[in-house]
Amino acid sequence: MIRSLRFSLLALLVLAPAASAADLLVSNVNGYTLDSHGRLQHFQALLVDQGKVVATGTSADLIKRAGGAKVVDGHGKTLLPGLIDAHGHVLELGYARNSVDLSTTKSLDEALAKVKAYAAAHPDATWIRGGGWNQEIWKLGRFPTAQELDAVVSDRPVWLSRIDGHAAWANSAAIKLAGVGKTTREPSGGRIERDAHGNPSGVFVDGAVDLVNAVVPALTQQDRIEALDTALAEMASVGLTGISDAGIDLENYQLYRQYADAHKLTARIYAMIRDTGEAFDAISKDGPLISYGNDFLTVRAVKLFADGALGSRGAAMLKPYSDDPHNSGLLFLPPAVMTSKIEKAFGKGYQVGIHAIGDHANREVLDSFAAAYKTHPEAVALRNRVEHAQIVSMQDIPRFVSLHLIASMQPTHATSDMNMAEDRIGHERIKGAYAWQSFLKQGTVIAAGSDFPVESPDPFYGLYSAVTREDHQGQPPGGWYPQQDLSLTEALRAFTLDAAYAEHAEKTLGTLEPGKWADFILIDHDVMKDPSSKIWNTKVLQTWVGGKQVYVARD
CATH class of the missing domain: 3.10.310.70 (Diaminopimelate Epimerase; Chain A, domain 1)
Structure with missing residues (x-):
């Protein structure tokens, strides 16, 4: 009898859920996250231990599991995963803010x-x-x-x-x-x-x-430090917990390493080495730097450039500009040189992201990736990217699927450029421009960013542009080429889960699922239910990275 009773008690202990280890409970929130399949989930509380998510659920359930964890009352505010900008320029943001x-x-x-x-x-x-x-x-x-x-x-x-x-x-x-x-x-x-x-x-x-x-005085180390501090502070204030820094040099890399070692980074940096020259040779001598300093720094990508920009008519077009018939823009590299640079990066195991704005540049990039895959077929798995993919010939859009390329796109570019884009390229070519749904419907992953400081680093500007394709005054009503709008869930995914995927980090970042880093923000209203016209004006109240608060708004 006693033996039987002991056996029953032991069975109950095995079946009973163990108390979760936790050091932080954020309760009383209006929480949203995507799951690993991109489905929207709602919750009231977030349980964290050692910087990682333990669980999401109701406040009542997680309070029971919190033990002696520190409790933060969210006061009913909306909580979202930290937003990731898939294409920006961190030090350039700081330089911009610290100069004219x-x-x-x-x-x-x-x-x-x-x-x-x-x-x-x-x-x-x-x-x-x-x-x-x-x-x-x-x-x-x-x-x-x-x-x-x-x-x-x-x-x-x-x-x-x-x-x-x-x-x-x-x-x-x-x-x-x-x-x-x-x-x-x-x-x-x-x-x-x-x-x-x-x-x-x-x-x-x-x-x-x-x-x-060539004659401008070189930036000093103090200039770089001040720029990085300025940029990190601004990024935290707008809810960015991660950034793909699209083009760093050796000095920038060394500064990031110093900040990571000193635990001074307040956003996770996924850095792309600018080109495959001397800086790449120096940085890559020991291979890609992956998940350094508790996943605060990763350097496993190279940034190349195929052309210029649309506003300055430097984007390389297959036919002349509609408003400048003697100009077709500028291709930066012959195809063979572009392919050789890609192959050099592939040979060291680096992902490649290539700036391509015009339809000619995009075609050259697609051709160069196809050529490089012939000598490095294993590199298809590197999740290579076309940065901007801004104006793409309609016949070239499907090639993103066959070449396994990510479209790294910036929604605010559409609403900033709509005052001149069609003048530049005409009614037919615009059909393949800023074509988010065209890419999404064929299964291409869109990693969303801003290209700051070209645009504001505020990701809510990007979410707003993606959903409405209107400016902040609501023009044009209904949106500019609205058939390319994203739903808010699609846009949120592009700034979280798919931005993380583009960094090979979807298993640790991008959603608030158990085991992932507790990178999250609290904002001032329910963006998922309020009118879309309010999205761009969202205020970030708190930003947390790895379960630590890195920003709180002043009253």
Whole structure:
């Protein structure tokens, strides 16, 4: 009898659920996450231990399992997985914020006033640097000139990058220091804008930017540290817990390693090495760096460039621009060179992501991947990516499936470009532009990002653009080519689970499933139920990475 009783008690103990180890309970929330299949799940509480998710469920159930865990009351606010930007530029964001920032200017006069004010406030700066200008927003109908900059700063060189990073604007002092004149030849993959007499007029496009960059003072280590600190703080404030940094150099890599070692990264960095030159050789000598520092740093990808940008007409098109019939844009590399770079990265086991905006560039990239797979068939498994995939010939879109490519796309590019995109490429080619549903319906994974600081790093701007294809004033009503809209669940997946997939990290990031890192945010309203017009104005209240709070909004 006693033996039987002991056996029964032992059986009950085996069957009873054990108390979960946990050190954090976030309760009383309106929680949403996708599961590993992309299905939306709802919950009231999140249980965390040692930075990873233990469970989601009702507050009543998880309180019973929490033991002595720290309890955070969510006060009914909406909780989402941390958002991941699949394509941005971290240090460039910091540099933009720490220099002349023209990204919000609405006119040339406003931009010039900002440059003048910055120069006056920094009398010891040997160069006035910054960027973010966009002549399309200014309704200028042309590029700005050196003479216009001279009118506000003539005693020092001024060098300002365009919003897309594919052109830059100089004053006469900068052009003189660079030694660029009427007889200067244009470099391969670049263009010098000239006046009626053939003299440089002030704007340098794509490869020609290097003519001036060659005389710009190098950034210091302190510049880099300040830029990284500035960028990390802003990213946390908008709910970004991860970023694919699309193009780093050796100094950037070393700084990331230092921050990871010192536990100073507040977002997970998936870094792409810019090109396959000396920096790649140095960084890759020991192979890809995977999940370094508790998954805060991964370096297992290479970033290549096929062309320029649409706004500066540097995107390589199969036929001339509709609004510039003598210009088809700029291809940066011959096909054989592009293929060899891909093969070099594949040979070291690195994923490849290639910037391609125009339909000609996209076709070249597809052809080069196809050629590289012939010598490296195993590289199909690397989840290679086309960065932007912005304007793709309708006949080339299906090739993304056969080549197993991820479309790394930026929803805000559509709503920023809609004021000029169709003028640039016409009614027919626009059918393959910003074509999110066309890619999604054929089974292509879309990893969503912003390309910050080209666009705002705020991922809710991206979610809004993906769902509405309207600007923040609701124009055009119903959206620009709305047949390419994403549902909010599809857009959320592109900024979480599929952005993680593009980083080989879907088993540890992207959703709040047990065993994954507890990267999450609390926001001020229910984006899943409120009108879509409210999405872009979402405020992040708290950001948590690995179960640790890295941002809290001030009251």
